[in-house]
Amino acid sequence: MEAVARVRAEGHLIDSDRMRRIMDQIIHAGARYEIVEFRVGRTNDDPSTAVLDLTAAGEADLAELLEQLLPLGVIAVDASDVRTEPAPADGVVPETFYSTTNHPSEVRVAGRWLRVERPRMDSVIVLDGRRAHCTKLRDVRRGQPVVVGTEGIRVVPPPAERDRAHFGFMSSEVSSEKHVEHVVKRLVQDMDAARAAGRRVLVVAGPVVVHTGGVEPFERLLAGGRVDGLLSGNALAVHDIERALFNTSLGIDASTGEAVVDGHRNHMRAINAVRGAGGIPQAVEAGILRRGIMHAAVVHGVPYVLAGSLRDDGPLPDVITDMNRAQEAYAELLDGAGVVLVLSTMLHGIATGNMIPSTVMTVCVDIHPAVVTKLADRGSAQTVGVVTDVGLFLSLLADRAGV
Secondary structure (H helix, E strand, O other): OOEEEEEEEEEOOOOOOHHHHHHHHHHHOOOEEEEEEEEOOOOOOOOEEEEEEEEEOOHHHHHHHHHHHHHHOOEEOOOOOOEEEEOOEOOEOOOOEOOOOOOOEEEEEOOEEEEEEOOOOOOEEEEEOOEEEEEOHHHOOOOOEEEEOOOOEEEOOOOHHHHHHHHOOOOOOOOOOOOHHHHHHHHHHHHHHHHHOOOEEEEEEOOHHHHOOOHHHHHHHHHOOOOOEEEEEHHHHHHHHHHHHHOEEOOEEOOOOOEOOOHHHHHHHHHHHHHHHOOHHHHHHOOOOOOOHHHHHHHOOOOEEEEOOOOOOOOOOOOEOOHHHHHHHHHHHHOOEEEEEEEOOHHHHHHHHHHOOOOOEEEEEEOOHHHHHHHHHOOOOOEEEEEOOHHHHHHHHHHHOOO
């Protein structure tokens, strides 16, 4: 027997392309829709409202469709309170748990909509009295009320396409045919706006920053107070310190671009020097480390988190090798971010994207278009992609930022 539900969507439905995506999703699910009401905002600041009747083959199909439409901001007109079930054990949730997106969300409790705190994707929602918050699966404790199903949940997708109008030349399919100077100019404006609003500018960087000559402009950004935190792994720090101590990067002379005899061991010598000092701050204090990205971060008080991986040499004493602890440290530093700049690091970039709300301006810079595309495809749809050499990009950014 067919199942019917009346649903509602609000916001900038037309210029954000959300209305088309809603209808496409309904048709793709094999269901039907009838537009009962459609009020278009009279000005560019006014939201639009759509009310639709959905018809699916059965109750199960309708429930699945409603879950698929939820990230697009579609909710039932007769929304009931959110449903919860107790977690059966530590780190285990009911089978019908609701898996979160990275969009701002609300849940209906006792007839009132509550904002879900610290939105992030692939988490669950736990109710704590009159508060609701996203919680990682491993952090759920037995007996906690976990949100199940899709009733009483409202997702508020930001009008990303609309808000990125000033990046119009960037919002097309990922391509290297973009005027990088224009991108940098707009990015600096967004960085300034974020700082003025009390939000922070964070950089997620890979070792390619060092290999492409981005150390000096990155130092300038750190010294000039343009970066509020650095997220990376062992490799960036190691090769940055290798360059600072031996003027090589992966054994290649940073000045001439030529291979250095026995240069392949320089990164291990760098690790050994820092381990002997006890860590990066200690190496700076002892005068062993006198330049570079990590030196600038320590000297100018810019917090950093280095997350380890299976392939790390050493690693440096500052690297967090416990992945759960590394995730927590990343999330803590990302709290309050207004702009996140991802520089040539696919894995750390995707990990960061999973931890931040979709309202955070995210810019991914990489010479490989596939890296930029993959970050957006993994759920961070707010990502603006820039395909260019990251060293050149940082140089332009530092110059435009006036540091």
